[in-house]
Amino acid sequence: MSNYHIKHLEEYFQVYRKSIENPESFWEEIAEEHFIWRKKWNKVLAWDFSQPKVTWFEGAQLNITENCIDRHLATRGNKTAILFEPNNPNEPAEHISYKQLYDRVNKFANVLKDEGINKGDRVCIYLPMIPELAIAVLACARIGAIHSVVFAGFSSNALATRINDSDCKMVITSDGSFRGAKIIDLKSIVDEALESCDGVSTVLVVKRTQCEIQLKEARDKWLQPLLDMASPERIAEVMDAEDPLFILYTSGSTGMPKGMVHTAAGYMVYTAYSFKNAFQYREDDIYWCTADIGWITGHSYIVYGPLANGATTVMFEGVPSYPDFGRFWQIVQKHKVNQFYTAPTAIRALAKQGLDMVEKYDLSSIKVLGSVGEPINEEAWHWYNDNIGKKNAPIIDSWWQTETGGIMISPIPYVTPTKPTYATLPFPGIQPCLMDEDNNELIGNRVNGRLCIKFPWPSMARTIWGNHQRYKETYFSSFQDMYFTGDGALRDEVGYYRITGRVDDVIIVSGHNLGTAPIEDAVNEHPAVAESAIVGFPHDVKGNALYGYVILKDSGESRNQINLRKEINQIITEHIGPIAKLDKIQFTEGLPKTRSGKIMRRILRKIAHKKTTDLGDTSTLLNPEIVESIIKGSVDF
Ligand code: WT7
Numbered sequence: 001m002s003n004y005h006i007k008h009l010e011e012y013f014q015v016y017r018k019s020i021e022n023p024e025s026f027w028e029e030i031a032e033e034h035f036i037w038r039k040k041w042n043k044v045l046a047w048d049f050s051q052p053k054v055t056w057f058e059g060a061q062l063n064i065t066e067n068c069i070d071r072h073l074a075t076r077g078n079k080t081a082i083l084f085e086p087n088n089p090n091e092p093a094e095h096i097s098y099k100q101l102y103d104r105v106n107k108f109a110n111v112l113k114d115e116g117i118n119k120g121d122r123v124c125i126y127l128p129m130i131p132e133l134a135i136a137v138l139a140c141a142r143i144g145a146i147h148s149v150v151f152a153g154f155s156s157n158a159l160a161t162r163i164n165d166s167d168c169k170m171v172i173t174s175d176g177s178f179r180g181a182k183i184i185d186l187k188s189i190v191d192e193a194l195e196s197c198d199g200v201s202t203v204l205v206v207k208r209t210q211c212e213i214q215l216k217e218a219r220d221k222w223l224q225p226l227l228d229m230a231s232p233e234r235i236a237e238v239m240d241a242e243d244p245l246f247i248l249y250t251s252g253s254t255g256m257p258k259g260m261v262h263t264a265a266g267y268m269v270y271t272a273y274s275f276k277n278a279f280q281y282r283e284d285d286i287y288w289c290t291a292d293i294g295w296i297t298g299h300s301y302i303v304y305g306p307l308a309n310g311a312t313t314v315m316f317e318g319v320p321s322y323p324d325f326g327r328f329w330q331i332v333q334k335h336k337v338n339q340f341y342t343a344p345t346a347i348r349a350l351a352k353q354g355l356d357m358v359e360k361y362d363l364s365s366i367k368v369l370g371s372v373g374e375p376i377n378e379e380a381w382h383w384y385n386d387n388i389g390k391k392n393a394p395i396i397d398s399w400w401q402t403e404t405g406g407i408m409i410s411p412i413p414y415v416t417p418t419k420p421t422y423a424t425l426p427f428p429g430i431q432p433c434l435m436d437e438d439n440n441e442l443i444g445n446r447v448n449g450r451l452c453i454k455f456p457w458p459s460m461a462r463t464i465w466g467n468h469q470r471y472k473e474t475y476f477s478s479f480q481d482m483y484f485t486g487d488g489a490l491r492d493e494v495g496y497y498r499i500t501g502r503v504d505d506v507i508i509v510s511g512h513n514l515g516t517a518p519i520e521d522a523v524n525e526h527p528a529v530a531e532s533a534i535v536g537f538p539h540d541v542k543g544n545a546l547y548g549y550v551i552l553k554d555s556g557e558s559r560n561q562i563n564l565r566k567e568i569n570q571i572i573t574e575h576i577g578p579i580a581k582l583d584k585i586q587f588t589e590g591l592p593k594t595r596s597g598k599i600m601r602r603i604l605r606k607i608a609h610k611k612t613t614d615l616g617d618t619s620t621l622l623n624p625e626i627v628e629s630i631i632k633g634s635v636d637f
Contacts, residue, residue, distance in 0.1 A: 003428070004034055006277050012415050012425075019428035020455075026429065027056070027458060031269050035308075036071050037062050038238050041265075047456045049481045052472055054456045056266035057241040064245060064268045065142045066236055068307035069105060072098045080312045083286065084131050085331055087178035087318035093335070096131060098310070101138075103232060104131075108139035110230040111223070115202050117170055119144030119237050122247065124168040124200075126150050126159060126190060128177030129317045132206045132223070133293050134303050136172045141245060144237035148247040148259070151294025152177055152184075154577045156192035158257075162249050163197045166259050166465050170202045172223075176209030180322030187213040194219075241265035247465050248296055250402040251506060251515035252474065259465030260402050266458030267300075267405050268308060274406040274427055274459075275305030278396055279368050280413050285338040286365070288314035290328065290346065296402040297372055300459075301341060305406070320346055326357035329388075333361040340388070341370035343511035344380050348541045351383040358387050368413045369395045373511030374543045375499055381420040399423040399499050401485060402513070403475065405459030408432070409497050422496045431455040434491060435479050448490040450503060452482040505601065507536035509544050512579050519546070519582075522575035523568055528552050528559060533591050533599045534582070537608040545583035547608040549630065552587055561587060584608070586633055590626040592618070603627060607634050 003019075003026065006012050019026040024044040031041075042059030072079070077099040084094040096104070117123060123145045127133040133149075140147040150162050163171065173190045176183050187205060191214060194200055203220040205213070215221070239245075245264045249257040281287060287306055291297035293315075306313035314335060320328050328350065332340060350357070369389050371381075376397050385395055395418055398410035408430045409423040416424050426432050434442040434449035442449045460483070464471040478484040488500040502508065505516045516534045523532040531551045539545035550568065552559070569581045592600040606615055612631050618624050 004030055004273065004276065006412055006415055006428075009415055009417075012412060012428075015428050016426070020431060023429060023455065027269065030273055031057060031265075034272065035062070035067050035269065041241060045456065049456075049476055049483070052476045054460060054462060055242050056263075056269070056456075056458045060241040060265050061238050062241065062265055062268070063142065063236045063239055064264055064304065064308075065105060065138050067268060067272075068138065068304060069098060069102050070236075072310045073102060076310045079310070081307060082131055082134055083312055083314045083335060085314060085316045085318075085335070087180070087322065089323060089327070089330065094131065101135070104135050105138045105142055106234050107227050107230045107232055108135050109142040109235055110233065111204070111226045112139055112143055112145060112170075113235065114226070114230060115170065115204070117143065117145050119239075120146065120243075121170075122146045122148055122166045122168040124148050124150060124159075124163050124166075124171045126152055126171060126173045126186065127206065128152050128174060128179075128186070128208065129292055129315055130174070130206065130208055131315065132172075132174070134315060137246075137293065137299070137303055142236055144239050144243065146244045146246055148249070149294050149299070150249070151292055152186055153292075153294070153579060155574055156189045157575045158577060159189065160193040160196045162257065162259070163193060163200060165249075165256065166247050167199050168197075169199060170204065171200055172204045172206070174206040174208040175213045176211040178209060178317060180319045183209050183211060185211060185213070191216070239264045242462070244462075246299065248299060248402055250296075251513050251518070254505070254515065254517045257515075257518070258467075258470065258474070260461040261463050261465050262405050262459065263462050266460070268304065270406045270429075270457060270459030271300040271305035272308035275301060275311070276309055277412050277427070278398060278407050278410055279339040279341070279370070281306070281309055281311050281339065283310075285367075286312050286314065286335050287339045287341075288316070288331070288335070288337045289341040289370070290316060290320070291341070291343070291372075296405070297341075300406055320350060324357065325350060325353040326360055329358055329361040329363060332363055332366065336365040338365055339368040339370065340366055341372065343373040344371055344376040345374065345510040345542055347371070347376070347380045347384050348543075351380060351387075352541065355387060363388060363390070366393045369393050371395060371397045372400070374508045375501055376421060378420050385420075394418050397421070397423045399487075399497070403461045404453075404457070405461065406457075408453070408457075409499075419492075419496055422492070422498045424496045426497070429457050432489075432497065433482070434489060435482065439479055442491075445491050445493050445495055448500070449488070450479070451485045451487045451489040451497075451499070452479050453485065454482050507534075507544050507546065509536070509539075509546060509579065510542040514546070514576075514580050518576060519548075519572060519580050522572045522580075523548060523550065523582075525571055525575070526564075526568055528554070528564060529568070531591065533601065533604055535601055535605045535608050537584070537605075539583065546580070547584045547586070547604075548582040549586050549588050549591060549604055551590060586630070588626075588630050588633055590623055590629075592624075592627055592630070593622045594620060595622050597622075604630075607631055610634075
């Protein structure tokens with residue numbers, strides 16, 4: 001029996017049982033046999049969810065990049081580590097071998113050192129999906145700098161907030177980025193952001209689009225000349241197991257984005273282990289995850305998990321619709337991709353285009369299909385299964401979060417029988433449970449409740465950067481001694497989990513996690529807006545779209561509502577990014593409020609869902625009459 005690589009269902013159940021009955025020896029064995037350590041641990045696990053405080057492999061020392069790169073050099077030096085597919089299909093793909101990756105990461109790490117970056121410093125990375133993004137991430141990890149990757153679709157405001165929250169000393173960006181037919185001036189977005197970031201002393205700029213940019217004296221430097229001058233010498237900082245590896249921001253239901261902190265050893269062990277099993281990766285496979293490294297999916301399953309297993313990981317710069325909607329399948333054919341991991345929103349968008357774009361390409365290399373980021377609906381599941389997998393490639397519907405670091409509930413392909421829309425069973429070491437609102441665990445099958453995890457796992461986030469209290473309140477206060485995910489789920493008659501969606505004010509739009517509060521704050525910045533409330537409603541491609549109820553200061557009749565809608569979305573684009581734009585904006589005279597002044601979102605959600613016959617109890621409202629008027633106003637849409 002192998003704990004590391006599960007090959008059949010019976011083995012899964014045995015391994016799972018062992019991981020629950022004796023978690024410490026389970027993870028210790030995996031850590032011993034599959035990684036290289038500078039020093040072994042004193043204690044595998046210490047935990048107390050009431051603090052909350054969790055440590056894995058305390059006392060151990062390591063460098064994650066030695067596990068992701070150096071140890072493969074002897075056996076896989078010439079194997080492709082990163083296979084870069086550019087936005088432009090006529091530009092050649094780049095195959096970066098493990099040996100080349102080693103050289104490039106060392107050089108980049110030396111540049112960071114030369115520029116005064118030391119262990120523990122925060123470095124913000126704001127780059128498109130080009131090799132330098134992965135290399136910058138690894139170079140930070142190499143010297144123990146804490147990387148904070150910000151998705152390059154975020155606006156200058158959102159970028160500035162994230163840079164300041166974690167006090168980054170440096171930003172790594174590029175002149176611009178190619179996205180389909182568009183060129184985006186990334187550097188000018190950084191320039192704007194830095195007007196309000198005093199802590200940043202250096203900006204390194206990768207040349208990608210050749211567009212013209214401003215270099216600010218003493219602060220901004222082209223990367224290439226620095227690389228040319230840097231020492232190729234091998235450097236690698238010795239890190240403690242619980243040293244922070246990176247910060248990654250995710251939206252909360254209220255307030256500032258949360259800088260989730262992941263630490264070195266546990267994150268490495270779990271992402272490597274889960275990658276191997278979730279994708280059944282074999283030595284010569286070509287693996288492709290279409291996410292952006294700006295999200296956790298890219299951190300764990302484009303960079304760290306695959307590289308820790310010596311895999312070949314594809315990085316795609318472009319978008320699924322350029323030059324046409326066949327691009328994904330053209331890439332699968334071109335590189336003979338074996339494992340393909342994407343989001344339901346992409347599947348739905350591509351399914352809409354019809355089969356012509358699929359049938360042109362040979363997809364026979366595909367062995368495993370993955371889905372992540374939001375619930376996959378039945379129709380999309382079948383389309384994916386029938387037309388991409390040709391009913392021959394299991395779909396792994398993998399549930400997890402930025403906070404969990406790695407895949408938590410997912411079928412293991414060729415091991416766990418799949419069931420459409422079900423994430424099925426927990427991974428070894430993961431102890432999910434369902435809770436009712438009164439803090440009782442729902443025992444047995446055929447139950448529906450709030451999804452919690454009752455025992456620590458190695459890759460869980462350890463805190464929110466600079467705000468441990470918020471970490472405790474958000475994740476460990478709803479249910480006693482449990483990590484609360486924010487999701488609802490049900491367990492069917494055989495114990496399979498199906499994730500039903502968020503139960504808080506986070507809305508997942510096209511697989512992007514958006515909190516309503518920051519969007520409302522942006523909308524309220526419009527001089528004509530008095531107040532707003534945002535809810536989600538079902539959308540056939542995006543999963544959810546955003547519906548905004550907006551109260552205007554002077555009832556709005558005199559203003560052009562079409563222009564107002566445009567202006568509101570413009571403000572959202574500036575404050576957060578285009579992903580947070582509202583699909584529907586309804587101007588209203590008031591919002592349903594409780595006597596304590598809280599907006600009753602439940603009612604607004606129902607109206608946005610067009611479920612107005614069943615609004616529940618509205619008697620506790622301060623202004624029940626407003627409900628009728630909002631319903632009337634909503635029929636226009
Ligand atoms: C939220 C986390 C983890 C990678 C990308 C998203 C939703 C994620 C699934 C799935 C149903 C899913 C949950 C979760 N989610 N995967 N397979 N089925 N819902 O990371 O941005 O931190 O979002 O995404 O609601 O809480 P994230």
